[in-house]
Amino acid sequence: xxxxxxxxxxxxxxxxxxxxxxxxxxxxxxxxxxxxxxxxxxxxxxxxxxxxxxxxxxxxxxxxxxxxxxxxxxxxxxxxxxxxxxxxxxxxxxxxxxxxxxxxxxxxxxxxxxxxxxxxxxxxxxxxxxxxxxxxxxxxxxxxxxxxxxxxxxxxxxxxxxxxxxxxxxxxxxxxxxxxxxxxxxxxxxxxxxxxxxxxxxxxxxxxxxxxxxxxxxxxxxxxxxxxxxxxxxxxxxxxxxxxxxxxxxxxxxxxxxxxxxxxxxxxxxxxxxxxxxxxxxxxxxxxxxxxxxxxxxxxxxxxxxxxxxxxxxxxxxxxxxxxxxxxxxxxxxxxxxxxxxxxxxxxxxxxxxxxxxxxxxxxxxxxxxxxxxxxxxxxxxxxxxxxxxxxxxxxxxxxxxxxxxxxxxxxxxxx
Amino acid sequence: xxxxxxxxxxxxxxxxxxxxxxxxxxxxxxxxxxxxxxxxxxxxxxxxxxxxxxxxxxxxxxxxxxxxxxxxxxxxxxxxxxxxxxxxxxxxxxxxxxxxxxxxxxxxxxxxxxxxxxxxxxxxxxxxxxxxxxxxxxxxxxxxxxxxxxxxxxxxxxxxxxxxxxxxxxxxxxxxxxxxxxxxxxxxxxxxxxxxxxxxxxxxxxxxxxxxxxxxxxxxxxxxxxxxxxxxxxxxxxxxxxxxxxxxxxxxxxxxxxxxxxxxxxxxxxxxxxxxxxxxxxxxxxxxxxxxxxxxxxxxxxxxxxxxxxxxxx
Numbered sequence: 001x002x003x004x005x006x007x008x009x010x011x012x013x014x015x016x017x018x019x020x021x022x023x024x025x026x027x028x029x030x031x032x033x034x035x036x037x038x039x040x041x042x043x044x045x046x047x048x049x050x051x052x053x054x055x056x057x058x059x060x061x062x063x064x065x066x067x068x069x070x071x072x073x074x075x076x077x078x079x080x081x082x083x084x085x086x087x088x089x090x091x092x093x094x095x096x097x098x099x100x101x102x103x104x105x106x107x108x109x110x111x112x113x114x115x116x117x118x119x120x121x122x123x124x125x126x127x128x129x130x131x132x133x134x135x136x137x138x139x140x141x142x143x144x145x146x147x148x149x150x151x152x153x154x155x156x157x158x159x160x161x162x163x164x165x166x167x168x169x170x171x172x173x174x175x176x177x178x179x180x181x182x183x184x185x186x187x188x189x190x191x192x193x194x195x196x197x198x199x200x201x202x203x204x205x206x207x208x209x210x211x212x213x214x215x216x217x218x219x220x221x222x223x224x225x226x227x228x229x230x231x232x233x234x235x236x237x238x239x240x241x242x243x244x245x246x247x248x249x250x251x252x253x254x255x256x257x258x259x260x261x262x263x264x265x266x267x268x269x270x271x272x273x274x275x276x277x278x279x280x281x282x283x284x285x286x287x288x289x290x291x292x293x294x295x296x297x298x299x300x301x302x303x304x305x306x307x308x309x310x311x312x313x314x315x316x317x318x319x320x321x322x323x324x325x326x327x328x329x330x331x332x333x334x335x336x337x338x339x340x341x342x343x344x345x346x347x348x349x350x351x352x353x354x355x356x357x358x359x360x361x362x363x364x365x366x367x368x369x370x371x372x373x374x375x376x377x378x379x380x381x382x383x384x385x386x387x388x389x390x391x392x393x394x395x396x397x398x399x400x401x402x403x404x405x406x407x408x409x410x411x412x413x414x415x416x
Numbered sequence: 417x418x419x420x421x422x423x424x425x426x427x428x429x430x431x432x433x434x435x436x437x438x439x440x441x442x443x444x445x446x447x448x449x450x451x452x453x454x455x456x457x458x459x460x461x462x463x464x465x466x467x468x469x470x471x472x473x474x475x476x477x478x479x480x481x482x483x484x485x486x487x488x489x490x491x492x493x494x495x496x497x498x499x500x501x502x503x504x505x506x507x508x509x510x511x512x513x514x515x516x517x518x519x520x521x522x523x524x525x526x527x528x529x530x531x532x533x534x535x536x537x538x539x540x541x542x543x544x545x546x547x548x549x550x551x552x553x554x555x556x557x558x559x560x561x562x563x564x565x566x567x568x569x570x571x572x573x574x575x576x577x578x579x580x581x582x583x584x585x586x587x588x589x590x591x592x593x594x595x596x597x598x599x600x601x602x603x604x605x606x607x608x609x610x611x612x613x614x615x616x617x618x619x620x621x622x623x624x625x626x627x628x629x630x631x632x633x634x635x636x637x638x639x640x641x642x643x644x645x646x647x648x649x650x651x652x653x654x655x656x657x658x659x660x661x662x663x664x665x666x667x668x669x670x671x672x673x674x675x676x677x678x679x680x681x682x683x684x685x686x687x688x689x690x691x692x693x694x695x696x697x698x699x700x701x702x703x704x705x706x707x708x709x710x711x712x713x714x715x716x717x718x719x720x721x722x723x724x725x726x727x728x729x730x
Contacts, residue, residue: 069693077477094696098476098484187585187674241565243675244586253566309479374694383694391676394588405500412495 025057028316029081030305032060033068041336048332049323056316076100080310082317088123088134088302089371090213090378095306096126102307102314104321105129111322119362120302120342123371132306133321134342136334138266139358140194140299140372146281148260152177161285164202164230171237174260181237183259185250186393189386192242193373195263196389197299199234200227202290206297206368213376213385215414219406228392228399230290235396243394251275263287265301266339269354284357297367301375302342384409462709469493469702475690485699492703501677502704505685508592509661509711512681515596516603516660520652523607524645528637530608531615541612548605556669559598560585563670585671588678595679599666603659607652614648615641650722657715661708682708 034042039062046058061081063071072084076095086092086101095101108114108130114121120134142161149156152174162170171181186192201209204223211217217224239250239259251268253259255275262268272282286296305324311317323329330341335349340358348355362369374382388402469492473485496502530541547555562570565583575581584594618641626640642649664683667673673680673688680688682704688694690701 070691073475073696077479077481080479094474094476098474098478100476100479187672189674241583241586244563244565244583244671379694380697387674387676390674391588394586394675 025055026313026316028056028058028083028313028320030058030060030083030085030320031063031068031072031075031081032085033063033065034085035065038333038337041333044336045324045329045333048329049320052323053316053319056319058320076308076310080308082308082311082313083320084306084308086132086304086306087371087375088120088132088304089375091371091375092131092304092306093126093378096131100309101131102309102311103129103131104133104307104318107133107318107321111325113325116327116343116345117325118344119369123302123369124304132304133325134302134304135324135330136337136339137300137302137342137362137369138339139362140198140263140265141358141361142285142287143254143262143264143268143272144283144285145254145257145260145262145277146283148174148179148257151257152179152260156283157285159285161288164288164290167288168233168237170260171234175237179257180239180253180259182234182261182263183239183250183253184242184263185239185245185247186242186390187244187246189383189390190372190374191247191250191264192389192393193382193386194265194299195234195238195393196227196231196385197370197373198263198287199231199290201297201299201367201370202287202294203227203230204291205294206370209297209370210368210376213373213381215378215381215410219403219410224403228403231389231392232396232399235393238393243390265299266354266358270338279353282354284354286361295367296365297370298362298365299370299372300340300362301372378413381409381413465702465705465709468699469706471699473698475696475698488699492700495700496703496707501680501685504677505680505682505704508679508681511592512596512599512660512663513657515593516599516656516663517653519600519603519607519656520649522600522604523652524611526604526608527611527615528641531612545605545609547602548609550602552599552602552665553669555598555602556666559594559601559666560670563594586675588675591671591675591679595663595666595670598670599659599663603656606655606659610648610652610655611645614645618644654715654719658712661712661715682711 032039032042042060046060049058050056068085072086072095075081076084077100080100084101086095092101108117113130113133117124117134120137121130124130124132124134144157146156152170154170154173174181182195184191184195197209200212203226208217208223212224239245239253242250247264247268248271250259250262251271252275254262255272255277269282286298289296305321307314307317307321325343327341327343327345330343331346331348334341334346338352338355340348340355340362344363348359350356370376373385376382377385384406388406391398391402470487470489471485472488472491473483476484478484526544530537530544534540562568563584565571565581565586568583571581571583582590584590622640622644623636626636631640662683663681664687667679667681667684668687671679673684686701686704686708689697689704695701
């Protein structure tokens with residue numbers, strides 16, 4: 001850590017000196033939390049921007065991913081950069097409400113972003129204003145192992161996926177063959193939220209998911225019970241002891257052909273491939289329809305950049321944000337990272353079957369795009385919910401107790 | 417204290433009664449750095465935590481640097497009373513306290529076992545002491561692998577014996593005990609060292625005398641050895657109790673409080689509510705900290721009271 005810090009200091013010093021060499025350059029500071037590959041992509045994006053705007057110098061300070069979640073709370077008040085990375089929907093609400101993120105609705109209007117970033121308008125809007133620029137997201141869905149399907153003697157799903165009845169019937173066959181139908185590792189809780197969200201959105205639709213996350217729907221309502229009833233059908237086929245393992249451990253089970261399906265985000269493809277899977281035996285399908293006629297909604301958590309209220313150079317920072325929102329910049333950044341651009345005029349690499357499938361699944365999701373349970377719901381409520389989902393998948397018989405506790409939490413956080 | 421009174425004795429006594437002479441100022445001067453540190457790093461944070469526990473605050477200042485919390489009086493404490501997760505944490509803390517004390521008899525047993533002169537005994541002693549030397553984080557990781565479903569040694573062992581593996585860390589009823597067992601491993605080593613040094617100071621002549629009187633086995637241990645080990649036992653109880661109450665690292669490493677919060681203890685719950693990704697309820701976290709502080713104070717006051725009494729007797 002110490003080395004990193006001194007390194008960062010030296011880097012900042014060097015950058016400062018290089019800035020003073022070109023006295024007419026104006027500085028834009030940007031705090032981010034990138035892993036190595038996205039970091040390289042972001043630096044390439046800065047280089048492109050600076051080439052087009054030689055009078056602006058964008059300076060990126062990179063933070064450790066986990067540490068960033070704490071540091072952002074300090075630097076936004078103590079020493080705000082011009083730009084800061086964060087996430088959409090309810091995740092940005094505390095900062096918006098404390099007045100730490102700046103309203104950039106004018107930029108959205110002047111750049112026509114309401115049209116080009118149409119899929120993200122809802123998740124970026126609080127109180128009728130837009131508070132940041134979404135630049136990437138990734139799809140969730142079911143990744144399946146063709147070898148496991150073959151081993152159990154089941155025909156692998158086609159491009160359109162399969163029906164819920166067919167999926168559950170397959171699960172019974174997998175169980176008989178000693179293969180986990182659905183695997184997950186829920187020690188960090190959020191993977192079970194993915195399963196729950198999908199069952200919930202396929203049973204009752206996007207609006208229900210959104211209302212449930214906002215605390216508007218009772219956990220003891222017939223709709224919520226219906227979700228748990230469907231989840232209960234899946235429960236016996238989920239990897240045992242998932243509560244004690246990480247999602248990466250579950251990925252190992254999946255790669256070793258001991259599990260057939262994995263409800264996950266697209267970032268897991270890298271892990272599956274490191275484990276030896278290829279485009280030939282790894283497949284992707286959308287989560288099966290449960291209630292007929294419910295418009296298909298998908299999960300696609302969005303990453304964002306925000307202008308801070310304490311920005312020293314908001315004018316040039318907005319110029320950079322406009323560039324981040326552009327189709328050209330998003331195409332390049334997302335191609336480098338292997339995720340999906342939010343600008344509808346961007347393109348994705350057609351050679352990557354998972355990106356293409358994801359792009360197709362999201363652009364045809366007429367029901368809506370959800371952010372993910374823990375970004376749509378307020379932090380404390382999200383955690384209570386995820387503990388309930390995890391408990392239900394371990395102790396389905398405790399359903400009444402789980403619902404009563406969740407309902408008590410809801411009434412405390414959202415007094416009626 | 418004893419030394420200070422010696423100095424008093426040696427010093428001339430014929431000076432007039434000055435309020436601020438060297439001798440009255442000197443102790444305060446020497447104490448000053450310590451008192452300053454104690455005030456800034458111990459007393460002030462305690463006052464701050466207690467104040468904070470009366471507020472509802474998400475940890476953010478607005479852009480002008482103004483505090484954004486609202487005063488809610490005893491609201492946080494009222495909520496604690498009805499919070500099922502708090503109840504679970506409190507119970508788990510109780511299990512930790514009760515079971516952690518098993519380190520005492522176990523440590524004593526090993527200490528007595530190792531308190532002999534055999535070839536290579538130093539090697540055995542250091543091997544037994546080894547778990548205390550490695551970091552709690554490493555202990556946590558090792559036990560997490562030991563219990564891990566599918567490939568953990570413990571899992572395979574139970575699978576071999578009963579035909580069905582038990583994944584301790586996935587089982588809400590067993591998880592706390594699994595973590596306590598991991599914590600006991602280094603704690604026993606610690607207690608063992610305390611007793612080993614204690615055993616060095618056991619008077620050989622009393623053992624001789626007791627042996628002449630026909631005492632042996634349990635009687636020797638109970639009536640002759642243990643009374644002489646009282647100071648070691650006292651320290652061992654204190655460090656074990658405090659170790660049990662602040663056993664944050666093992667819970668954090670092995671389960672993060674899971675599955676669904678069944679292995680939470682107060683210190684971890686406080687962290688979760690105040691500082692973790694889904695937390696940032698500073699006031700509520702502070703209220704948990706105050707409760708934990710109150711529990712610890714019971715033991716710490718006992719410790720201070722006994723020290724005070726011993727000092728006065730001297």
